[in-house]
Amino acid sequence: xxxxxxxxxxxxxxLVGDRKDSATYVRNKKKACESVGINSLEVxxxxxxxxxxxxxxxxxxxxxxxxxxILVQLPxxxxxxxxxxxxxxxxxxxxxxxxxxxIGRLAMRGRxxxxxxxxxxxxxxxxxxxxxxxxxxxxxVIGRSNIVGMxxxxxLQREDATVTVVHSRTCNPEEITRxxxxxxxxxxxxxxVRGSWIKPGAVIIDVGINPVEDPNSPRGYRLVGxxxxxxxxxxxxxxxxxxxxxxxxxxxMLLQNTLISAKxxxxxx
Amino acid sequence: xxxxxxxxxxxxxxLVGDRKDSATYVRNKKKACESVGINSLEVxxxxxxxxxxxxxxxxxxxxxxxxxxILVQLPxxxxxxxxxxxxxxxxxxxxxxxxxxxIGRLAMRGRxxxxxxxxxxxxxxxxxxxxxxxxxxxxxVIGRSNIVGMxxxxxLQREDATVTVVHSRTCNPEEITRxxxxxxxxxxxxxxVRGSWIKPGAVIIDVGINPVEDPNSPRGYRLVGxxxxxxxxxxxxxxxxxxxxxxxxxxxMLLQNTLISAKxxxxxx
Numbered sequence: 001x002x003x004x005x006x007x008x009x010x011x012x013x014x015l016v017g018d019r020k021d022s023a024t025y026v027r028n029k030k031k032a033c034e035s036v037g038i039n040s041l042e043v044x045x046x047x048x049x050x051x052x053x054x055x056x057x058x059x060x061x062x063x064x065x066x067x068x069x070i071l072v073q074l075p076x077x078x079x080x081x082x083x084x085x086x087x088x089x090x091x092x093x094x095x096x097x098x099x100x101x102x103i104g105r106l107a108m109r110g111r112x113x114x115x116x117x118x119x120x121x122x123x124x125x126x127x128x129x130x131x132x133x134x135x136x137x138x139x140x141v142i143g144r145s146n147i148v149g150m151x152x153x154x155x156l157q158r159e160d161a162t163v164t165v166v167h168s169r170t171c172n173p174e175e176i177t178r179x180x181x182x183x184x185x186x187x188x189x190x191x192x193v194r195g196s197w198i199k200p201g202a203v204i205i206d207v208g209i210n211p212v213e214d215p216n217s218p219r220g221y222r223l224v225g226x227x228x229x230x231x232x233x234x235x236x237x238x239x240x241x242x243x244x245x246x247x248x249x250x251x252x253m254l255l256q257n258t259l260i261s262a263k264x265x266x267x268x269x
Numbered sequence: 270x271x272x273x274x275x276x277x278x279x280x281x282x283x284l285v286g287d288r289k290d291s292a293t294y295v296r297n298k299k300k301a302c303e304s305v306g307i308n309s310l311e312v313x314x315x316x317x318x319x320x321x322x323x324x325x326x327x328x329x330x331x332x333x334x335x336x337x338x339i340l341v342q343l344p345x346x347x348x349x350x351x352x353x354x355x356x357x358x359x360x361x362x363x364x365x366x367x368x369x370x371x372i373g374r375l376a377m378r379g380r381x382x383x384x385x386x387x388x389x390x391x392x393x394x395x396x397x398x399x400x401x402x403x404x405x406x407x408x409x410v411i412g413r414s415n416i417v418g419m420x421x422x423x424x425l426q427r428e429d430a431t432v433t434v435v436h437s438r439t440c441n442p443e444e445i446t447r448x449x450x451x452x453x454x455x456x457x458x459x460x461x462v463r464g465s466w467i468k469p470g471a472v473i474i475d476v477g478i479n480p481v482e483d484p485n486s487p488r489g490y491r492l493v494g495x496x497x498x499x500x501x502x503x504x505x506x507x508x509x510x511x512x513x514x515x516x517x518x519x520x521x522m523l524l525q526n527t528l529i530s531a532k533x534x535x536x537x538x
Contacts, residue, residue, distance in 0.1 A: 083379070101379060104373030107423070108415045110352070110507065111369060122283045136438050144426065154376070157413065160438040169405050169429040176431065214472075 001268055002037070002258075009252070010039040011069040016054060017047035022073045024173030029071070029084070031253045038258055041067065046146040051080045055088050062090045068265055069095030069258035071077045074147075090263065093226070095257040097121075098146065106154045114264075120152035122249030123184050123205045124159065130238065132182070132203050135160040142166045142173065142178035142193070142226065148186035148207050156182070173197070184227040204232055204239040207246050214243035270304070270528075277307040278531035280338045280364070280523070281330040283348070285323060286316035290410075291342045298340070301425045308525055310336065324357050328440045331359045337534055338364030338527035341408055343416075361534065364526040366390075369417065375423045380487030384526045389421035392453050392474045393428065400506065401451070401472050402491035404429040409449035409497065411435045411442065411462070417476050422508050425451070442466075454495040464500030473501055473508040 011033055015026045016161075028041065033040035041165060054072070061067045070093045076082050091099045097115035100238050102161050105111040127134055139161040144147035149165065150239065156163045159180065168187075177197045181264045185193055186207035208226030225242030232239045240246055263269070271277050274458045280302055284295045296312065302309035312326050323341070323355030330336045339362045345351050358402065360368045366375075366384035374380040396403055408430040412418035418434065435442045437456075446452060446466045454462055455476035467473065477495030501508045509515055530537070 006311045100373030100377060102373065103376050104369030104371065107372050107376050107419055108369060109413065109419070110415070136440050138440075144378065146379070150376055150378075157434060157436075160436075162433065162435060162439040164431065164433040165426060166431060167426075167429075170431040171405050171407075 001266075005266060007262060007266050007268070008037070008039050008066075008096055009069075009258050010041060010064075011071065011258045012043070012064070012067045013071045013073060014040040014057055014061075015073045016041045016047070016049060016055060017077050018047045019075075020037045022075075026073055029251055029254060030087055032255055033258075036255055038255055039066065051085065054080065054085055058085070058088045060104050062088075062093065068262040069093055069254075071096055071254065073216065077156045094260055095254060097151070097257070103146075103151065103154075105189075106151060106158070106179065109158075115251075115260070116155065117147065117151045118253040118257060119186075119207060119246060119250045120184075121209065121253040122246055123152055124153060124155050125253065126205060126249055127182065127203065127245040128204075132238070134182065137161050137181040139163045139182040139184070140177045140181055142177065142183065143187040143207075144161055145186060149184075152184050152186065152207075157181050158186070159235070183227075187224065187226050189242040190224045191226070193227040193232065195228065195235050196237045198232055200235055201237045203234045204237070205246060206240050206242050209242055209247065270531065270535075272463075274440050274469045274535060274537055275537050276528055276537070277306065277308050277335075277528050278338075279310060279333075279336045280340065280527045281312070281333070281336045282312040282340045282342060283312045283314070283323060283330075285314045285318060285328055285340045286346050288344075291344075295342055298520055298523060301524055302527075303523055307524060308335065314348050315335075321352065323349065323354055325355045326507065327354070331357075331362065336362065337531040338362055338497060338523075340365055340523065362427040362530060364523060364530055366420070366526070371421065372415075372423075374496075375420060375427070378427075384407050384529070385522075386416065386420045387475060387526060388417045388515060388519045389424050389453075390526075392421055392476065392521040393424050393513055395509065395515070395518055396451065396472065396520065403451065403509070406430050406450040407437055408432045408451040408453070409446045409447055410451065411446065411454040414455060418453075421455065425453070453494075454457075456495050458495055459493045461493070461499040462496040462501065464497065464504050467504045469504055470506045473503070474515060475511050478511055478516065483501060505531040 038136050053171045061070045070089045097117035102113040105113040139156045141143045141153040144167045153163050153165050174197045183204045190210035190212050206225035206227040214222040299309045332338045339358045360381035366386035371382040376381040408425045410422040413436045413499040422432050422434050443466045452473045459479035459481050475496040480490045
């Protein structure tokens with residue numbers, strides 16, 4: 001693309017505050033951009049900046065023709081209205097795919113979203129790359145967040161799975177989950193999905209990243225998924241590890257969405 | 270509202286072509302408007318009119334301050350692009366609730382759609398009015414159309430049901446449906462849901478309206494639902510009849526959406 005039309009895809013990331021995990025995510029995204037040749041711009045604002053300052057930066061990136069994707073690292077400080085901030089990103093640059101118009105198109109048959117949200121897109125890509133069929137399979141999505149669970153369920157349904165969404169109000173999550181050929185878990189409950197929840201041969205994608213205390217670790221904690229990995233390994237035909245499974249896929253899909261955006265804006269095939 | 274601020278809610282209906290069922294629906298909507306004091310405007314265009322003519326009428330109603338809801342009766346003739354036509358309706362007057370931005374907000378937690386699509390809204394209203402709890406219940410929606418199945422599933426999930434969507438690619442629809450406390454069927458397959466599909470005590474909402482040949486009927490056919498009513502009656506705790514169950518609810522919700530729209534436009538509480 002650079003050689004053909006002289007355009008380098010650009011991703012702008014806005015980070016507010018000093019959360020260590022957010023800083024790590026942003027750093028990883030930046031590194032990934034560099035490694036594939038995407039320009040990355042970063043704005044780092046202090047925790048106590050105003051919502052208007054964030055909006056001003058978004059507005060600048062909306063107008064900046066070298067920027068094809070804009071990402072606001074969540075969560076934002078509690079004094080800001082997340083919905084207002086996310087709504088300010090131009091839908092053509094909303095590489096996170098969180099705009100309600102995108103979600104609506106994702107839900108509707110015969111419509112196409114401009115961008116598919118990165119984490120659920122990465123989950124489906126993992127299934128595709130490993131040749132796990134989705135069509136006609138029973139799928140259970142645990143968790144119904146706007147960022148992962150809900151769009152993952154919509155994506156699985158678009159691929160003709162029969163999808164059940166299990167959530168905090170579900171009476172018998174274990175029994176329902178045990179019917180699934182494909183499990184995507186995104187609830188943030190360490191080791192919640194035990195061996196007894198899993199149908200033999202099921203495929204499991206674990207989106208949870210949960211810190212648990214671990215005196216043997218130099219940092220005093222380690223990261224585990226929603227799925228009890230050691231048990232799941234013995235029953236499932238495949239399980240994604242935490243960390244290292246879904247996380248890198250999310251970043252890869254973010255880069256892909258940025259490229260899709262640049263191609264669309266410049267009508268480059 | 271009329272007495273307080275001199276505003277009468279207005280609903281505009283656009284009918285294209287000579288389909289008898291569509292003409293009947295439009296006539297019923299008009300009658301319902303009259304009975305509750307909503308102004309109804311109707312445009313009836315010939316089958317061979319152009320898409321542009323339809324768009325011109327929509328544009329006129331978009332600007333007309335006496336119109337608070339615009340409904341394009343579907344299906345449109347095959348030479349028209351349904352998506353183009355529906356997208357032309359101003360979202361503030363889209364009382365059908367089919368705009369992707371509405372569907373996106375319906376799917377997302379913490380967001381509110383401007384309008385909930387009439388038929389699924391009527392299904393939920395039936396459950397509420399008859400005091401059937403939804404929270405924590407297993408619900409199966411049969412069919413995933415943009416108009417009924419998909420939004421019905423989203424609404425049930427908003428009310429904390431555990432929802433599974435069964436569709437044409439589902440391998441074992443009978444077994445899955447038999448787990449449901451609440452069944453909403455919207456596939457257009459006459460008598461498909463047999464007694465063996467139903468858990469004793471389940472509540473069934475039958476959205477299907479299917480003509481089947483009947484030499485004993487003066488018209489040569491009669492209307493049946495997706496659910497085998499005689500069998501379902503013996504097993505379920507409640508079943509909606511066809512015709513007469515969901516149909517009138519859809520019209521009632523259309524009137525409610527029109528009133529909601531008029532109130533919102535005029536900031537009337």
